[in-house]
Every structure is written in structure tokens, then in C-alpha cells.
Amino acid sequence: MTPPTTAVTPAVDHGHAAPHAHGHAQGGLSHFLSTYVFSKDHKVIGLQFLFSTLLWFLVGGLLALAVRWQVAWPWSDVPVLGKLFAQEGGQMSPEFYTMLFTMHASVMIFLVIIPILAGAFGNFLIPLMIGADDMAFPTLNMLSYWFMWPAFICFGASFFVEGGAASGGWTSYPTLSTNPASSPASSMGQTLWLLGLTFVGVSSMLGSVNYMTTIILMRAPGMTMFRLPMTIWGMFITAILQAFALPVLTAAGFMQLSDRMLGTGFFSPEGNVINNAIAGAGGGQPLLWQHLFWFYSHPAVYIMILPAMGMVSDILTVFARKPLFGYRPMVYSIAGIAGLGFIVWGHHMFMSGMNPALGITFMVSTMMIALPSAVKTFNWLGTLWGGRIQFTTAMLFALSFVSMFIIGGLSGIFMAATPVDIFIHDTYFIVAHFHYVLFAGTAMGVFAGIYFWFPKMFGRTMNEFWGKVHFFLTFIFLNGTFFTMHILGAVGFPRRLADAYHYETFHHLQPMNAFMTWCAIGMVATQVIFAANFIYSMFWGPRAGRNPWNANTLEWIAPSPPGHGNFDFQPVVHRGPYEYSVPGVEKDHLMQTDPPNQAAAAAAAAAH
Amino acid sequence: MFKRIGGIFWALLFLAVPVLGVATFAISPFYDHWLPKDVSTHGAAIDSLFYFILVLTGVVFVVTEFLLFWFMWKYDRNNQEGHATYIQGSHTLEVVWTIIPAATLVFLAIYQMNAWADVKMRRPSMAPTVEVIARQFEWRLRYPGRDGTLGTADDLFVVNDLHLPVDEDVLIQLKSMDVLHSFFLPNLRIKQDAVPGMKIPVWFKAREVGQFDIVCAELCGWGHYKMKGRVTFESRPEFESWLERKYAEQQATQPPAEADVAAE
Numbered sequence: 031m032t033p034p035t036t037a038v039t040p041a042v043d044h045g046h047a048a049p050h051a052h053g054h055a056q057g058g059l060s061h062f063l064s065t066y067v068f069s070k071d072h073k074v075i076g077l078q079f080l081f082s083t084l085l086w087f088l089v090g091g092l093l094a095l096a097v098r099w100q101v102a103w104p105w106s107d108v109p110v111l112g113k114l115f116a117q118e119g120g121q122m123s124p125e126f127y128t129m130l131f132t133m134h135a136s137v138m139i140f141l142v143i144i145p146i147l148a149g150a151f152g153n154f155l156i157p158l159m160i161g162a163d164d165m166a167f168p169t170l171n172m173l174s175y176w177f178m179w180p181a182f183i184c185f186g187a188s189f190f191v192e193g194g195a196a197s198g199g200w201t202s203y204p205t206l207s208t209n210p211a212s213s214p215a216s217s218m219g220q221t222l223w224l225l226g227l228t229f230v231g232v233s234s235m236l237g238s239v240n241y242m243t244t245i246i247l248m249r250a251p252g253m254t255m256f257r258l259p260m261t262i263w264g265m266f267i268t269a270i271l272q273a274f275a276l277p278v279l280t281a282a283g284f285m286q287l288s289d290r291m292l293g294t295g296f297f298s299p300e301g302n303v304i305n306n307a308i309a310g311a312g313g314g315q316p317l318l319w320q321h322l323f324w325f326y327s328h329p330a331v332y333i334m335i336l337p338a339m340g341m342v343s344d345i346l347t348v349f350a351r352k353p354l355f356g357y358r359p360m361v362y363s364i365a366g367i368a369g370l371g372f373i374v375w376g377h378h379m380f381m382s383g384m385n386p387a388l389g390i391t392f393m394v395s396t397m398m399i400a401l402p403s404a405v406k407t408f409n410w411l412g413t414l415w416g417g418r419i420q421f422t423t424a425m426l427f428a429l430s431f432v433s434m435f436i437i438g439g440l441s442g443i444f445m446a447a448t449p450v451d452i453f454i455h456d457t458y459f460i461v462a463h464f465h466y467v468l469f470a471g472t473a474m475g476v477f478a479g480i481y482f483w484f485p486k487m488f489g490r491t492m493n494e495f496w497g498k499v500h501f502f503l504t505f506i507f508l509n510g511t512f513f514t515m516h517i518l519g520a521v522g523f524p525r526r527l528a529d530a531y532h533y534e535t536f537h538h539l540q541p542m543n544a545f546m547t548w549c550a551i552g553m554v555a556t557q558v559i560f561a562a563n564f565i566y567s568m569f570w571g572p573r574a575g576r577n578p579w580n581a582n583t584l585e586w587i588a589p590s591p592p593g594h595g596n597f598d599f600q601p602v603v604h605r606g607p608y609e610y611s612v613p614g615v616e617k618d619h620l621m622q623t624d625p626p627n628q629a630a631a632a633a634a635a636a637a638h
Numbered sequence: 639m640f641k642r643i644g645g646i647f648w649a650l651l652f653l654a655v656p657v658l659g660v661a662t663f664a665i666s667p668f669y670d671h672w673l674p675k676d677v678s679t680h681g682a683a684i685d686s687l688f689y690f691i692l693v694l695t696g697v698v699f700v701v702t703e704f705l706l707f708w709f710m711w712k713y714d715r716n717n718q719e720g721h722a723t724y725i726q727g728s729h730t731l732e733v734v735w736t737i738i739p740a741a742t743l744v745f746l747a748i749y750q751m752n753a754w755a756d757v758k759m760r761r762p763s764m765a766p767t768v769e770v771i772a773r774q775f776e777w778r779l780r781y782p783g784r785d786g787t788l789g790t791a792d793d794l795f796v797v798n799d800l801h802l803p804v805d806e807d808v809l810i811q812l813k814s815m816d817v818l819h820s821f822f823l824p825n826l827r828i829k830q831d832a833v834p835g836m837k838i839p840v841w842f843k844a845r846e847v848g849q850f851d852i853v854c855a856e857l858c859g860w861g862h863y864k865m866k867g868r869v870t871f872e873s874r875p876e877f878e879s880w881l882e883r884k885y886a887e888q889q890a891t892q893p894p895a896e897a898d899v900a901a902e
Contacts, residue, residue, distance in 0.1 A: 123860075124860045124861065124862075124863060124864075125860040128857070128859070128860050128862070197860070198857070199857045203817075203818050203856075203857070204817075205816065205817045205818070205834055206817040206818065206857065206858060206859055209816075209817070212774065212816055212817050212859055213859050213860065214860065298834070298835075299834050299835020299836075300835065301835075302815070302816060302834045302835070303815050303816060304774075304815075304816040304817070305774075305816075309816070312835070315835065316818060316833055316834055316835065317833065317836075350713070350722065351715075351721070351722040352722045352723065352724070352725065353724065353725065353726045353727075354726075354727075355725065355726070355727050355728075356726075356727035356728075356731075356732055357726070357727065358727075359727070359732050359736075381820060381829050381830060381831050381855075382831050382833070383830070383831050383832075383833040383836050383838050386754065386755075386758035386759045387759065389754065389758070390751060390754065393747060393750070393751075393754070394747045397743040397744070397746060397747040398740075398743060400739070400743055401736065401739055401740050401743060404735070404739045405732070405735060405736055405739075407702060408702075408731075408735045409727075409732075411702065411705050411706060411709065412725075412727070412728070412731065414706070414709040414710070414713060415709055415713070415723075415725070416713065416722060416723030416725055417709070417713045417722045417723075418713060418715045418718060418721065418722040419645070419709070419710060419713045419714055419715055420715045421644055421645055421648050421710075421714070421715075426648060429648075429652065429706070429710065430652075432706060433652055433655055433703060433706055436698075436699060436702050436703060436706075437655075437659070437699065440695040440698060440699055441695070443691055443694075443695055443746070444688070444691055444692075444695075447687060447691055447746065447750050448750060448754040448758075449683065449684045449687050449750050449753035449754045449757065450684060450687055450688050450691065450750075452684060452757060452758075452827060452828065452829050453673075453684055453688070453824070453827050453829065455829055455855070456820060456822075456829070456855040456856060457855070502651070505651065509655070509658075513658075513659060513662060514662070516662075516663075517662060517663070517666045517671050517672075518671075520666070520671070520672055520673055521671060521672065521673070521674060521824075522673075522674055522822075522824040522853075524822065524853055524854075524855045526857045526862060527862060527863040528862070528863040529863050529864075530863065532864070532866065533851045533853060533866060534850075534851055535674050535824045535825070535850075535851045535853070538670060538671075539671070542671065608726075610722065610724075611721040611722040611723070611724050612724055613721075613724050618721050618722070
């Protein structure tokens with residue numbers, strides 16, 4: 031909690047501070063709207079993203095429970111939900127089940143993970159961590175949040191249109207998704223899904239342009255690229271990935287819309303017969319969609335993990351009181367993951383009918399992408415080695431990210447091996463794999479980030495005891511739910527089946543599925559503790575100072591919560607972000623802004 | 639010691655990950671929760687690759703998770719005096735833990751190519767034994783009939799009940815009429831998507847007689863879960879007599895107009 035003693039210009043001209051104060055005098059609705067609703071302040075926008083995505087997280091979680099219910103106890107009456115959506119006396123129809131898993135994945139990916147990382151944490155942290163007073167384009171930033179709302183409305187409304195929401199899987203493969211006759215729900219619901227996806231894309235694109243510009247141009251004096259914290263590196267590379275991959279998905283989405291609404295045939299072959307009727311003129315190729323879709327959606331997998339990796343790297347160093355092990359290799363491996371991420375999309379298509387020789391190329395590139403992930407894991411372990419570990423809730427979630435990412439990373443090698451993939455493709459093995467990466471990995475990283483930056487967001491700390499209870503139960507239940515999925519996958523249990531027990535091969539797997547569903551129910555119930563802790567701490571938690579964790583990065587020299595314009599003086603950076611436990615320095619951390627003479631003086635004093 | 643209880647508790651919780659993880663994989667085969675019986679000639683190569691990767695990743699899993707536990711146990715703040723060790727990295731270690739996994743992964747990549755080529759690239763030169771046409775939500779099977787050629791009037795049509803000769807190469811021509819499907823034979827380690835507008839060859843050889851599941855493994859609509867077929871492997875004579883019987887049934891039940899066409 032050292033007050034920064036830099037001898038630079040004491041106050042920055044915030045520019046917008048004056049009109050802000052003016053608004054107070056006027057008071058009333060317009061002030062409220064400009065401060066909390068149509069705000070151009072990156073922190074407010076970040077929190078708007080955070081609250082919206084956490085609400086959708088709840089929706090996605092409940093959808094998952096409904097999916098689990100059907101898998102564990104097919105065709106039995108659904109409690110509560112069955113009464114709400116009573117169509118056939120509380121029992122789930124297969125159409126409804128198909129819609130559930132489609133929307134579970136769509137909501138979690140497009141309305142939760144991507145916007146919570148880039149939108150919530152990216153917005154809140156980027157200017158603070160690089161020492162800028164706001165984003166480069168505040169209006170664009172505000173628009174990036176408000177473009178999420180049409181997406182929320184499209185996805186949300188699609189549950190209530192005739193035929194229900196999209197049910198072609200989150201991958202939306204043609205011709206199931208392009209031909210309404212092939213699926214009762216593939217009418218208005220699928221169109222709304224595509225429109226929603228486009229709006230999410232616009233939002234991400236606006237954000238990504240903004241993040242790149244801000245990180246390149248608005249770093250504080252002395253903040254070189256190689257003094258950036260890993261969180262910012264993660265956000266920066268993610269922004270680049272989005273900027274280059276998104277246009278392809280957007281174009282593909284419009285092609286699918288055009289197939290559905292204008293009768294074109296980009297994705298439908300000639301002579302396709304659906305429901306005993308010729309389906310359109312054809313002339314297209316279903317595989318084209320898969321290539322275009324995965325050209326975005328594979329890099330999107332890294333968009334969904336790289337920022338979390340960055341946040342976890344920062345949190346590990348703070349609570350191990352050690353420099354990050356191998357800073358540069360960590361940066362290069364993120365860049366390596368991003369680069370290779372563009373040439374591995376075909377591994378989603380090993381069984382698709384794509385030329386098997388091409389499968390070998392994608393197999394090799396996919397094997398290679400395991401390498402930077404391995405390097406990152408070893409460096410995280412190296413960071414802990416010789417540390418002085420403090421088991422805060424944020425640290426426990428960060429440690430569990432490492433532990434769970436090891437599982438998710440290693441299970442990926444099974445799928446990358448093309449011959450093994452023949453058996454486990456589209457089984458629960460892949461479901462286990464991506465839940466270990468996305469839930470046990472990214473969501474744990476997000477929880478770590480929330481517990482860690484909560485003091486900066488709201489000026490108060492979350493309750494540690496209940497945080498640890500939340501961590502403990504989540505950790506137990508998530509492994510109970512997802513680890514067992516590997517075993518289901520080894521039996522070949524296929525995903526997306528409303529009822530697989532009539533198959534001879536799978537009839538004995540129901541007890542295991544019931545166990546997993548109980549764990550999933552426990553996992554969702556545990557999040558009540560988190561929600562209560564979050565809301566209580568926001569208003570009544572103990573006040574946090576500027577730097578409650580004794581961390582080094584720039585956001586911790588700003589007030590908690592930071593006012594408009596962030597810093598009360600212009601930060602000047604003298605060193606990298608990980609100077610913990612520097613020999614000869616009395617306190618165990620040197621903030622990025624601590625002047626070098628102070629460190630030198632301390633070292634000299636210690637030498638005497 | 640009392641202060642350390644927290645750290646010990648969390649370290650042991652993380653130790654439970656590799657312990658219970660390995661235990662789960664070790665116990666499951668004894669409860670029949672494991673790879674289903676394989677009756678194909680190529681499946682052994684796939685299964686042994688699965689086991690090879692399982693052991694390889696298992697070792698990495700146990701070692702890294704154990705290190706994580708050990709560091710949590712040993713470097714607990716309440717377990718030591720003074721500052722943490724100031725280490726920014728190690729060039730040697732970075733090189734070592736880049737090159738060893740890289741070499742392993744390259745080896746793994748090259749090692750598996752042959753198995754893949756056997757299943758997906760080295761197609762036997764023969765006429766298709768049967769054409770499988772996937773359709774919402776059934777498997778339509780079309781045998782070449784007496785003339786041995788597909789697409790002629792004497793073709794035999796069957797639904798969901800695939801019969802094939804044992805101990806012989808079988809070549810399937812896989813098509814889809816409407817949407818994507820996937821032809822999945824768990825007991826033969828075979829999976830191939832059926833794509834509208836494409837004819838995709840699938841081949842294998844069964845080692846044992848018996849009846850097994852045909853599962854649809856690609857989402858194909860609301861009835862995806864019930865798109866179930868059965869494959870029966872039988873000796874050549876039994877297979878041929880089944881074909882004869884089915885052919886006779888088809889002749890008997892065909893309406894006269896179509897029977898005329900068939901006779902031409």
C-alpha cells in the first residue's frame with residue numbers, strides 16, 4: 031500500500047471530468063443515463079458486460095441442467111421446468127432436448143465466455159493495466175456493449191417463437207440448419223440465431239479494434255510491450271485473432287441466411303431430398319460451411335482461453351510472491367498458439383468427408399499446437415517453485431485453472447490423433463475435453479479474476495470464507511460432472527442423443543449419467559453462494575485500499591474504484607510487472623511505478 | 639502447525655485430482671465402462687494407439703499434477719521464513735521442456751499416420767458390397783443384387799438391418815439423402831459422416847460373427863437419438879442365403895408395375 035512517489039506531472043487533464051461534475055449539478059435522469067447506461071467510461075462498460083454475461087451464465091447453466099436431466103433420466107417428468115414449458119405433461123420432447131443443448135452451447139460461448147473475457151475483463155483492465163485514462167475510442171466501446179443487446183434479444187426471443195429456438199447444434203451444420211423442412215425448429219429460431227451471431231460478431235469486432243489501438247498507442251510512459259502484464263498480452267493477441275477470424279464467420283452467417291431466406295444454395299447440394307420433397311436448386315456444398323465456421327470457431331477456442339491464461343499468470347505471481355517464470359517464453363507461446371490456431375481448424379472435420387490426406391496435415395499442425403500449451407503449463411509450475419504461496423480464493427481458482435487445464439490439454443491429444451478420433455469423435459470424450467478447457471479452465475480463470483479484481487471494481491473485497499466454500503464445492507462437483515465424461519467417451523457414448531440407452535453398447539451407462547447429473551445440480555446450486563457473496567460484498571464488504579493484494583501492476587495505484595479518468599496522477603513505468611521478492615529490497619514487491627532510485631537505495635541499504 | 643492446516647488441506651485437495659483421476663481410469667474397465675469389444679481387423683491398431691496415448695498423457699498428468707501438489711505443500715507461506723526465491727526463468731529449462739514435448743509430439747504424429755491411412759486412405763479395389771443411404775431417421779441399405787452392380791433394377795433394398803460377410807473386405811458406399819449423418823460402428827472402430835451430395839467409401843473387415851449397433855453420431859434432427867441400425871456379420875453361405883431370402887421377400891411384396899420394371 032505504498033503511495034506512489036513519482037515526481038511527474040501530478041494530475042492529468044481528464045478532459046471529461048468537468049462535464050461529469052456538471053452532470054451532478056443537473057442531476058436527474060440524463061445524468062443517470064450517461065453515467066450508468068450509455069456510459070463511455072471503460073470501467074462502466076466493463077461492468078455492464080460483467081453483469082449481463084453473469085446473468086446469461088445463469089441461463090446457460092440452467093439449460094445445461096435441463097440437458098443433464100434428460101440424459102440421466104430420459105422421458106421422465108422434469109421438475110419445475112416441466113411445469114413452465116408443459117407441452118406433453120412435463121416430459122421433454124426430443125425436439126425440446128435438441129434445442130436445449132444447442133442453446134446451452136450458443137449462450138455459453140457467444141453470450142458468456144467470449145464477452146466476459148474480452149468485454150468485461152478486457153474493458154475494465156486494459157486501460158487500467160497499461161496506464162491509460164480510457165480506451166482509444168470510447169464511443170465505439172459503448173457501441174460494442176450496446177450491439178450485444180440485439181444479440182441478447184435475438185437469442186432470448188428465439189425461445190418464444192413458433193418452433194422454438196435454434197436446434198441445429200451450436201455448429202449449425204447445413205443442411206439441417208438451412209432447410210426448415212428438415213427440422214421443426216429450424217424456422218424463425220434459426221434465423222434469429224444467425225442474426226444474434228452477427229450482432230455478437232459486430233460487438234466483438236468493435237471491441238477488438240479498440241483493444242488493439244489502445245494497447246498499441248496508449249501505454250503509459252515507460253510501458254514497453256515487454257513490460258506488459260500477461261493479462262494484456264492475452265487480450266492483445268485475442269483482439270488480433272478476432273479481427274482476422276471474425277469476418278469469415280460473419281460472411282458465412284450471411285451466406286446461411288441467404289440460403290434460408292433467399293433460396294440460394296451455398297451449402298445445399300443438387301438433388302437433396304428432405305421430407306420427400308426436393309430441397310432447393312442446390313449446387314452447393316455442406317462442407318463449405320464447416321470450413322468457414324471452424325476457420326473462425328477454432329481460433330475462437332483460443333479467444334475463449336488466452337485472456338484467462340493471462341489473468342491466471344498474473345494472479346499466480348501475486349500470490350506466489352515470485353516473478354513469472356519465463357516471461358518471454360510465455361509471450362511467445364501465446365503468440366505461437368494464436369499463429370498455429372489459424373491452421374488447425376480441420377481437426378474438427380476429420381470424420382466429415384474431407385479428403386483424408388488433408389486430415390494428416392491438420393493432425394500434424396494440431397499436434398504442434400499442444401507444444402506452446404505445454405510450455406505455458408511448465409512455466410506456471412516454475413512460477414510456483416520456490417514461491418511463498420498465499421491461499422486466497424483467487425489463488426485457489428488460479429491454481430485449479432492450471433490443474434484442470436492440464437487435463438483439458440492432455441485429453442486433446444487423443445482427439446488430435448486421427449485414428450483414435452475415428453472412435454471418440456462426437457462422443458462424450460470430446461464433451462469432457464472442451465468442458466475441461468472452457469468450464470474447468472476458463473470459468474475457473476474468470477472466477478479467479480472476479481475475486482482478484484473485485485476490490486478494484488467495487489472498492490470492497492469479497493468474503494474469503496464463503497469464497498473458499500464456493501471454490502471447494504465447485505471444484506469437487508465439476509470434476510464429478512466432467513471427469514466421468516472421459517469414461518463415457520471411452521465406451522463411445524455419443525453426444526447429443528436424447529436417449530442412448532436403447533443401444534446395446536450404451537444401455538448400462540445410465541447410473542453413471544445419473545451420478546454426473548447430481549454433480550451438475552450440486553455445481554449449479556453452489557453458484558448461489560457465489561451470487562450471494564458477490565451481491566453482499568458489493569454493498570457491505572470490507573473496504574479495500576488501493577492495493578489490497580500488494581500487487582505490482584498499474585491498476586493497483588489507482589483508487590478503488592477508480593474515478594473517471596482512472597489515475598490521480600500520470601503513472602510512469604520503470605520496470606516489468608513481476609518484480610516480487612527482489613533480493614535486497616525490504617518489502618517483497620516493487621510496483622511498476624516505484625522509481626528506480628528507491629530500489630537502488632534499498633539495495634544499497636541492505637548491502638551495508 | 640495449526641497455521642498450516644489451510645495449506646495442507648488445499649494441497650491434498652489438488653493431490654486428489656491425479657489420485658482419483660488414475661483410479662477412475664483403472665477401475666472403469668472392471669465395470670464394463672470401457673472400450674467396447676472390437677471385432678475389426680484394423681481396430682487393434684486404433685486401440686493400441688489409444689492405450690499408448692493414455693499411458694503417455696497419464697504419465698505427464700501424474701507428474702505435473704503431483705508437482706503442483708508438491709509446490710503447494712512445500713511453498714505454503716506458513717511453512718517458511720523470509721521472501722520467496724527470486725527466479726525469473728531458466729533458459730536451459732525452457733529449451734528442455736520445449737524440445738522434449740516437441741520430439742514426442744512429432745514422433746506421435748508420424749507414428750499414427752499408417753493406422754489412419756489403413757482406415758481412410760488405402761481403399762481396397764473392389765465394387766461396393768452395399769450402398770448405405772442415410773436419411774432422417776433410418777439407414778437405407780441397397781445391395782447390388784444378382785448382377786453385382788449397384789443402380790440396376792435388380793437391386794435389393796433393406797432398412798436398418800445390415801448383413802455383411804465375416805472375414806472379408808467390405809466396401810460401403812456412404813451417401814445421405816437429406817442432412818448430415820454419421821455412420822458409427824462402435825464395435826468396428828468405424829465412423830464416417832454421410833454428407834448430402836457426396837459418395838464416401840468406407841471399408842473394414844470383421845473378424846467375428848455377431849450382431850452389433852449402428853449408431854448415428856452426427857446431429858441429424860429431432861429423431862437423431864433413434865436412428866439406430868444393426869449390423870450382422872455371418873459366414874459367406876449364411877450371408878448369401880439371407881440375401882436370397884430378402885430378395886424373394888422383395889419380389890413378393892413389390893407392386894406389379896414396379897416388378898415389371900425390375901424384370902426389364
